[in-house]
Amino acid sequence: MERYYQPEIETAxxxxxxxxxxxxxxxxxxxxxxxxxxxxxxxxELGVNPEDIQTVADLKxxxxxxxxxxxxxxxxxxxxxPLKDVVRLHASSGTTGKQIVVGYTxxxxxxxxxxxxxxxxxxxxTEEDIVHVSYGYGLFTGGLGADGGAMxxxxxxxxxxxxxxQRQVTILKDFGSTILCCTPSYALHIAxxxxxxxYTKDDISLKAGVFGAEPWTNEMRHQIEELLGIKAFDIYGxxxxxxxxxxxxxxxxSGMHINEDHFIVEVIDPDTGEVLPEDTxxxxxxxxxxxxxxxxxxYRTRDIGVxxxxxxxxxxxxxxxxKPRGRTDDMLIIRGVNVFPSQIETVLLDKGYTANxxxxxxxxxxxxxxxxxxxxxxxxxxDTVKGLSQRAKELSEALKSLLGISAKVTLLEPNTIxxxxxxAVRVVDKRKLLD
Amino acid sequence: MVPQLSVFLQNKSxxxxxxxxxxxxxxxxIRALSIADTTDFGILRMLVSDIRKAKEVLTGxxxxxxxxxVVVVAVPxxxxxxxxxxxxxxxxxxxxxxxxxxxxxxxxxADMVFRVSNEEAFRxxxxxxxxxxxxxxxxxxx
Numbered sequence: 064m065e066r067y068y069q070p071e072i073e074t075a076x077x078x079x080x081x082x083x084x085x086x087x088x089x090x091x092x093x094x095x096x097x098x099x100x101x102x103x104x105x106x107x108e109l110g111v112n113p114e115d116i117q118t119v120a121d122l123k124x125x126x127x128x129x130x131x132x133x134x135x136x137x138x139x140x141x142x143x144x145p146l147k148d149v150v151r152l153h154a155s156s157g158t159t160g161k162q163i164v165v166g167y168t169x170x171x172x173x174x175x176x177x178x179x180x181x182x183x184x185x186x187x188x189t190e191e192d193i194v195h196v197s198y199g200y201g202l203f204t205g206g207l208g209a210d211g212g213a214m215x216x217x218x219x220x221x222x223x224x225x226x227x228x229q230r231q232v233t234i235l236k237d238f239g240s241t242i243l244c245c246t247p248s249y250a251l252h253i254a255x256x257x258x259x260x261x262y263t264k265d266d267i268s269l270k271a272g273v274f275g276a277e278p279w280t281n282e283m284r285h286q287i288e289e290l291l292g293i294k295a296f297d298i299y300g301x302x303x304x305x306x307x308x309x310x311x312x313x314x315x316x317s318g319m320h321i322n323e324d325h326f327i328v329e330v331i332d333p334d335t336g337e338v339l340p341e342d343t344x345x346x347x348x349x350x351x352x353x354x355x356x357x358x359x360x361x362y363r364t365r366d367i368g369v370x371x372x373x374x375x376x377x378x379x380x381x382x383x384x385x386k387p388r389g390r391t392d393d394m395l396i397i398r399g400v401n402v403f404p405s406q407i408e409t410v411l412l413d414k415g416y417t418a419n420x421x422x423x424x425x426x427x428x429x430x431x432x433x434x435x436x437x438x439x440x441x442x443x444x445x446d447t448v449k450g451l452s453q454r455a456k457e458l459s460e461a462l463k464s465l466l467g468i469s470a471k472v473t474l475l476e477p478n479t480i481x482x483x484x485x486x487a488v489r490v491v492d493k494r495k496l497l498d
Numbered sequence: 499m500v501p502q503l504s505v506f507l508q509n510k511s512x513x514x515x516x517x518x519x520x521x522x523x524x525x526x527x528i529r530a531l532s533i534a535d536t537t538d539f540g541i542l543r544m545l546v547s548d549i550r551k552a553k554e555v556l557t558g559x560x561x562x563x564x565x566x567x568v569v570v571v572a573v574p575x576x577x578x579x580x581x582x583x584x585x586x587x588x589x590x591x592x593x594x595x596x597x598x599x600x601x602x603x604x605x606x607x608a609d610m611v612f613r614v615s616n617e618e619a620f621r622x623x624x625x626x627x628x629x630x631x632x633x634x635x636x637x638x639x640x
Contacts, residue, residue: 193557444562446504446541447595447613448534456537474539476508491525 065314067379068184068216071380077372080380084327085118087352092116092125095358098143101136102126102360112456119327121263122350123338127361133163133303142166144356152255154202155302165302166356172211174353175305177213178322179298183312185320185377186271186296188242190217195238197231197245197253198276200224204306205276208279209244212308218242225249228256231494235267243272245288246399247279247295250476251429254290264292273298273420275307276399278387280495283429284316297386304349310384313377320381321370325353328382329361330370333391344369346383346391365391393490395424397431404489407435407470410461415442421480424437426494434471435462438480499567500634501549502611506562507533507540514542517556521546529637530611532598545570545600545611548640568613569620570600570632575608583610588624590623592616603636617638 194213198205275298300307310319366387378432527547593615600609
């Protein structure tokens, strides 16, 4: 029989959920209007008063929020409580120049732990289980998010964090871990290392995995399930909303149930901002209705997806979203790190290179690689191999310090990057991330 | 002082053919040539009869270029001739970035092109040992 962590919420009748959402939305909007000048001035501009927002149907009256708003108000401008009430900060992955910061009160951490506990429960996790967390621990929300969920359930959390794959394999084997949490590409990398070390799935005790923080296909799911002998579940989340646990897959493995008692989802037309009906593809927009420190309103995720309320065989009544089917912007997710081509361009120009570049992302042996191909100028060129290699190395190091991941640098002659209608083709993504 | 023209080579077939063809079409003579290659890129270095014109022609071919000074030294064309000179350079603690040979002007001498870390020290050591450097004019370069 299907198990739930909070059955009263996860299987609630639609009317009950709507009334809970409406009540929480109204109170959040009122609080945000009073405490955050940013939201107050945006609502004033639109002529919307907190009293105008009484039910979920009123949500569309509210202004959208964008990632840029977080940057403009960096670091604490969107916090809705005094810093003394904030017990934890997290920041978006990877990017130094354009990072964003979010805060949590103790109640927010409790909500987050509940959300992740629901996800783990849906993957079959109980207090008997040993949860091996290979998401990075730190400012990135992955590690501590999954960790909080495991502890909330009373399971045994193993905070391995990412890296040192050989050691990951040893710990999986020796500790008898039963649930694995990490990015799907890292799960495959662990599986390969397991087999390369002369072991098979029979040498480990894993039964399920909860994988997220990057796009992955059903083909990858089958590979992971086959190699590790587990059921692989998707989990969705964004730092701006809470981190992992905004949505999670159930036994049906056909989309993610959204924890809509905490986050209201809308699907909109990215061009007009118009709210689209369910079962229509558009941009996913989330509103936090229970968080205290960072309750973002109508956040434009740039993720393209579909939501549906078709009855799910798992018994949950929570709305379901498909895996994101792409982005409305040019953001790339590489090994869980968000990368914008514009950031790379800034580094290139800063180092004296041209703006004629191409970013090639590929996946081999289940490991994402990024190559920056750039046309050089006479200024960058040197007649010695040492000099030119040094330039390439400097660029590679600057990119690494910006992105947090290594990028291969390839220097090219002018006019070698293919142009499309005069513009260089900026990004070539050779990973097949969408089914 | 001898000016040398260096050209960036992305590892791509036909590039050197295109460069030499363009120089030939413009009556530019290549007097010496060397190629440095790595797994990622190459550098073509040349002494040409008319460097200003060569630069113009190759810029028109979308080439990435640099011009630098190299030192051309006359080396006795006999067994051990080069070894003696290189020992002298090593003793003076001058690092050779790269070197290559040039078609000889005289029967008993071979010319070597040097790019070194410290040109001043290099020149003074050559002078001390009475080694002859060759000028661009002597090589018939413009």
